Amino acid sequence: MTRINLLPPEKIKVKRKPSERSYLWLAIVFPVIAIVAIAMLFVQVNGKIAEQDKALKDKKAELAEWQSKNVALQQYKDRQDVILKLESSVTAALSGRVYWARILNNIAITVPSDIWITLLNGTAEEGGTGGSVDFTGFALQCPNRNNKVHVYPYLPDYKPIANWLERMATVPEFARIWLASATPARAGTANEILIDNFISTITPTITTTEQTGTRVIQFTSQAKLNPETATVSGPKSSPPPASAAPRTLEEGGGILK
Numbered sequence: 001m002t003r004i005n006l007l008p009p010e011k012i013k014v015k016r017k018p019s020e021r022s023y024l025w026l027a028i029v030f031p032v033i034a035i036v037a038i039a040m041l042f043v044q045v046n047g048k049i050a051e052q053d054k055a056l057k058d059k060k061a062e063l064a065e066w067q068s069k070n071v072a073l074q075q076y077k078d079r080q081d082v083i084l085k086l087e088s089s090v091t092a093a094l095s096g097r098v099y100w101a102r103i104l105n106n107i108a109i110t111v112p113s114d115i116w117i118t119l120l121n122g123t124a125e126e127g128g129t130g131g132s133v134d135f136t137g138f139a140l141q142c143p144n145r146n147n148k149v150h151v152y153p154y155l156p157d158y159k160p161i162a163n164w165l166e167r168m169a170t171v172p173e174f175a176r177i178w179l180a181s182a183t184p185a186r187a188g189t190a191n192e193i194l195i196d197n198f199i200s201t202i203t204p205t206i207t208t209t210e211q212t213g214t215r216v217i218q219f220t221s222q223a224k225l226n227p228e229t230a231t232v233s234g235p236k237s238s239p240p241p242a243s244a245a246p247r248t249l250e251e252g253g254g255i256l257k
Contacts, residue, residue, distance in 0.1 A: 096232075097231060097232050098230050098232075099231060099232045100122060102173065103173045106172065107120075107133075107171060110167050111167070112160065112163050112164055114139060114140040115137055115139055115160060115164050116137050117136070119137070120134070121133070129227055130175075130224065130225050130230075131230065132224055133223045134222050135221040135222070135223070136218075136220050137219060138187050139160035139164065142157055154215065156215075161179060161217060165179060165221070168221070168223060171223070174223045174225065174226060177221060177224070178222060179220075180219075180222055181219060182218070182219040183217070183219070184215065184218075185216055186214060187213045187218075
């Protein structure tokens with residue numbers, strides 16, 4: 001039996017193929033997904049741009065702050081340049097001259113506490129080629145050596161002289177130093193009390209004798225200047241370590257009168 005469709009052709013629904021019906025929704029969903037992805041990417045990029053812009057503003061503010069500090073410090077740099085230029089001019093003008101102030105300062109802080117300088121004479125050679133320093137002084141003796149009981153004779157102590165030479169050798173402006181003379185002597189004015197016959201008799205004899213003063217070692221010494229460090233244009237050397245403060249007579253030292 002044959003089936004006949006009596007509906008007009010415009011009323012008849014055309015059946016679509018399965019492939020046409022399955023991919024139709026993609027043509028709608030893909031543009032929506034693309035628009036959403038582009039919007040999210042735009043928001044993300046815009047956020048990064050805002051962060052970078054904020055960081056750039058912070059760096060600009062920091063740069064402006066450092067520039068203001070540099071402007072404030074520039075005046076000190078200019079002043080330092082002027083000082084260095086003046087120092088170079090003075091050093092060039094005084095080049096070759098012996099720097100006596102520095103030498104005397106180093107001597108003052110290096111002299112041992114048991115050495116007393118009575119005369120110091122400095123001589124500079126022409127052209128800054130060197131010079132010398134002559135010393136005259138006394139080395140104090142240990143009070144125990146000045147025995148009042150004549151059991152053993154007085155023996156002078158030359159250790160302070162050796163200590164003097166050792167310490168003066170540390171002065172940077174000295175090329176070498178030597179001892180010219182060292183002689184036991186007395187300094188000042190004082191009476192000496194002697195106890196005689198301490199061992200031979202039961203009653204020792206106590207006598208007071210006029211003496212010339214405290215027992216010391218009188219010495220003369222000379223130092224040769226080093227032209228590389230003793231001149232004004234020489235390198236700035238660090239001062240030697242300071243010696244102990246001088247002691248009084250009651251402490252075992254002495255102040256020469």
